[in-house]
Amino acid sequence: MSPRAGINLSTILQASLSLIAEEGHDNLTLGKLAKALNIKTPSLYNHIANLADLRQHLAIYGLQQLYKVMAEAAIGQSGERAILSLSFAYVNFARQSPGLYEAISRVSNHDDPELKTHQEAVVQIVAKSMDAYSINKDTKIHLVRGLRSLLHGFTSIEQQQGFQLDLDANTSLTVMIQTFINGFSNIK
Known part of the structure; x- marks a missing residue:
């Protein structure tokens, strides 16, 4: 057919x-x-092939789109500015495309080479934003994981309308990321 x-x-x-x-x-x-x-x-x-394959394609497409907005945000930036820009790009992506954002974390085959390529691209753009700091490669990956955890947690709480206090959520995000970056000086 x-x-x-x-x-x-x-x-x-x-x-x-x-x-x-x-x-x-x-x-x-x-x-x-x-x-x-x-x-x-x-x-x-x-x-x-099936629903799992469709979900895999959605995850890959989502990673491609996330990378695109993060790469655009990072142009001409370095250090703290780059990390803040990438962080806001990540959160805004989740705000504007919540279904696609969810698809990224709903992977059916973690061993898919194409998926791994796009995941690695996102990791590398964040790691590159940390080049302004004297941090070794392994520690950078730990920091990328930490930043992703912060951003995913923030995004998840926001999507569940968890920020009900009369304070600007973007200001909270900025304070959180700046505090995270300030911790870089404590890394040995």
């Missing part, structure tokens, strides 16, 4: 993202996706 004209992996991913935005990541099914695309479910198998 040949693929239907106009249906390709890109249109499938976009329709999936629309469904995720409307119904949540856990409610994405191939049946709902086929209905949204006005095709029969078996037609999807011309482009994807």
